[in-house]
Structure formats: structure tokens, C-alpha cells
Amino acid sequence: MHEMSIAEGIRDVIEDAARANGFSRVTRVRLEIGRFAGVETEALDFAFDVVMRGSVAEGATLEVIELPGKALCYDCGAAVEIRHRLDPCPECGGGKLLVQGGEEMRIKDLEVL
């Protein structure tokens, strides 16, 4: 995943929100990122600093809320949470899991002035 592009996506959404809500400064941005979204938090943290320069969110704090990886087990039918895409089913040990959540990349909220 390319974190510079993600940071640019965040800036686009923030600038739209600034126009719609009439704020001029963002002090904190909270994201919800799924475990399987392929986002490297440290790399995003750095890209965010760079990309927000000169925008309403320059210097803002970035917080990431991690959403769990969710999957459905083909073998036992259980809905489970897994840490890695290729983890076995924690219920039955089966290896065939259908990922059903954990790819989210959302801006949750902004703290603004």
C-alpha cells in the first residue's frame, strides 16, 4: 500500500469537509483502518505529516483505530476474528477462511477549530 496516496485521499476528504462545515483548522484526525487494509501505520504517520503541510490539517495529530480482521470458516462455519490473512481458524484449525472484514480505510472524525 502506498501511504502517500492514502494521505492524499485523507487531505481531499478533509478539504471537502472544511468547505461543507466551515472550519479552518484541524487538530486531530481519527482513522479506522482494517487489519488487512495493507496500511503501514508508521509509514502513514510520516506521509500524513508531509502531505498535510499547507493544508487546514497541517500539524494535526493522527490517530489510528485498528479494526479487526474478520472471516468465515469454510470448514466449521464459524464467524471468527483473525490477525493475519493466512491464519487458521481459531475454532477448528481449518485453513480455508473467507475474509469478510478488515479491509476498511475510513476517516472517522475530525477535531477542528
Next chain:
Amino acid sequence: MCTVCGCGGHSVEDAFRAHLEKTGQAGAPLAAHPAPLQSVAIPALGGALHDHGHAHAGHDIHLGHGPAGTEVPGMSQQRLIEIETDILSKNDAFAARNRAAITARHAFATNLVSSPGSGKTTLLCRTIEMLGEVPLAVIEGDQQTTNDADRIRATGAAAIQVNTGKGCHLDGRMVEAALARLGLPEGAFLFIENVGNLVCPAAFDLGEDAKVAILSVTEGEDKPLKYPDMFAAAGLAILNKVDLAPYCDVDLDLYEANVKRVNPAIEVLRVSARTGEGMQAWLDWLRAGLARKGA
């Protein structure tokens, strides 16, 4: 140069150095991405990542789930605005428009993704020759040069090159612009060759009907496990250069098993764009896709 996705330049290194200086790690060796990122502990809900000296107020603000624009008690001018918007929502909006335009033309669009050199352009040239006289169009994505579009045009097909410059993937906006110039005939195959990169093209919807991940047999059987996001997002995996398999001691069954481990629903085809082996099954897959679009 970014070691994760291969994107180059654009003074990211300078910016990263500044970041390190700011965080007091300036003495650390410069890496394009900070070291073992997968194992970095992610703070629990509400934990701050920036603990390195951004001066701003409101660190202890109460994170209530108020409606949009709610005043947060105790903070005079500070407001919490609920956004709940996908980060790539702008790209997704372009992609949705492209998908509607492609569907209105009863066209079938594939987004070809792979590492550089897996054989996307070679496969496309051979595919175009074998398809013969059918409507088709090609969008070629690369950081630099029009080489690939030139190779496609040499087959007689209509092609447009999108040079992304520093960009390491095509996005929905670029494809919309390319389609506007290229024009998409009724009932056409649209082939989009993405920038050679197994990482971020997985996340950028272009409006295609299917992503096709191409992997050459020389890349190593564990590639699908190392880059699972791409194989999870693809509908078809093509194992290309099977003519080389006898020379490089690869286990094609293991390749296929690893792809299916990441994505149990994916189809896998073994192909040689050079000898033509397996090409018929790929053409059948394409024609079935086009038929589903009601051309």
C-alpha cells in the same frame, strides 16, 4: 526509492529525513519505510501515534460520539466532526462512473496487475493477435515512456499511454481521462495494464470488471503469500512464462496452492505468452466475461 511498492523519487527521502529529525531519530539509518512495520504495536482505541512534539491543544478531549458538529463540553472553540467517509471515496466515485460507462457500452474491462516484467505487455500483444478482428482498446500505465503503448499500437489496436510520473498506480481519474480520449467501442474488450507494482494497485478501483494478477514462474512460489492483498483482490491469476518452468526448478502446483490459500475463490491459469501454451483458456475466460456483459 520506496522498498515497499517501488515508487521512486519525489523527495520522500528528504521529507522522511525531516520526519526523523523531528522525532529525534535523525541518527538512524535512512530507510524508505520505517523498519519492521508489520510488527509495530498499534495503540488501542484512541491512543495517539504522534507523541513527538506537535504543539497543539486538546490532547485530553473527551471523544464522545456526538452528532456532526457537536460542541465538545469544556472545549471552547473545539468541535468534533463525524466524517465516516472512506479515505479513497474520491477514487471510488471516479471508478463507479467508469464502471457505468463501460457497462453502458457492454464492454468487458480487465485491470492487469503484476510486478514489473511478469509479461503483461507481451501477454496483451499475443492476446490481441489471437482475438483477431474484435473491438478492443488498451490503456497502458507506466511511470515513464510510451514503449508499451507503442508495442500495442504495432499490433494495430487502439492504445493510450498514461504516464503516472512519480505515481506508482493508475487511479480512477486517470482511467476516466484515458477513456475520454480513447473512446470505447460497443462490445469491446478494454485492457488496462497497470503500473508494475504488486502493492497499491490492489486498493485503487479503476471501474474494471476484474483484476487479473499476473505472476511469472521465475518470481518464486511464495509471492502470493508475500503480497496477499493483490491476490485477494483479483478474480483471476495467470501464471505466466510456464515455458521457463523446466529451467528454473519451480513447483507450479505449489504456486497455485499458495494463490488459492490467499483467495479460495480465484481462478488460476497456466500460460506462456511466448509459446502460446494455455492462451486458449485465457481467451475463453475473456469471451465468457464479455458475454456476461450482454454484448
